[in-house]
Amino acid sequence: MIQIGQEIHNRYKVIKKLGSGNFSQTFEVEDLLGINSSNLGKRKVLKVLKLSYYSNSKMREKVVELFQREVEVLKQLTHPGIPRVEPDSYFRFVPNKNNQDDFLHCLVMEKIDGLTLEEWLRQNNQLITEAQAIDWLKQLIVILKEIHPKYLHRDIKPDNIMIRPNGQLVLIDFGAVKALTQKYIIQQITSQNTSIGTLGYMPPEMMNEQEAYPQSDFFSLGRTFVRLLSGKHPSDFTQDLQTQQLFWRNEATHISERLLNLIDFLMEPDWKNRPKNTQEILLSMIDLLMEIIDDNHNYYNNILIIRRVKHSNYNFIKSGVLIFSIVLNLFLIGLLIKVDYPRHVVVLLMFVVLSILFISLVFPLEFPLFIKRVYKLLLSRKI
Incomplete structure (x- = not known):
């Protein structure tokens, strides 16, 4: 089939195999030509349809139809959350030139740098x-808003959602996409053990x-967030x-009930x-965010009230210490006036008065500690 190092369509060099699913294989390729200089040497993803699993001709036609539908969908959708494809991204490749009837259906698309959410987890x-x-x-939801007017x-x-280094999510693998205008029944494909959708994420109606309906994607999205x-x-x-409600909330105790309710609503x-x-989902999310903002507002209001109480207590203590220091200074000044001390004692007492006044004004809360330390120092020196 496809070999590493092989050149495909005279343009793409196969670098490595990325994965394999029921419908296709994916490879990382290097663009050796490119429509413009910006594509030259750029790494992309080559998706190759696997028809070897389907011996029935009608089945092969249906699988090819799904693949070509994916191509058309990706060409029409332009959003950073959806892989980009170019006008000539779809082509048929003949691996064996001696057998022109044996060709491969190929699609080249943007390579998303990053991890799937399953890998990230x-x-x-x-x-x-x-x-x-x-x-x-x-x-x-914004990505689905882009898709849902025409497709599902x-x-x-999680395996079909990637996260870029900048945090942007990208929805990948549109192989199971369905046009909303069609009533496509998947019974024929599921009869050969090849299902559209994934167990655990697939809604009951599928x-x-x-x-499938637009709400079917919502169910799978909800199950994704359960994971x-x-x-x-x-x-x-x-x-x-x-x-048929899922018992999962006990494993997500770090999440608010509001968000849990929204996830259950999707499911x-x-x-x-x-x-x-x-x-409707976006409106529910706006309501959710408004409730969170209100909660945060009340939380910060409570903090401000606590701070105001603490500040009031601080001011009360500060005022008390200042009054105490003033009384103490008046007492010392009174001693200086009434008693005839030697000159050096007067200077010393004046220094103490000014020091106490200065400390009480600049460091009011540290003043009692200062007095206690001075008292201990005087006792130790037996002055």
């Missing part, structure tokens, strides 16, 4: 925070009715036998009970 060995969850959920993704999961927030695969959790077993569209 394993590499960091930690759950995402609530702030990360809100940011990532918002990004993915139908295979959202498993039972073999049909990210709990660290466990959704299939590892039990479900309520009657309601309602009946697709009709899920959000109607991406706008």
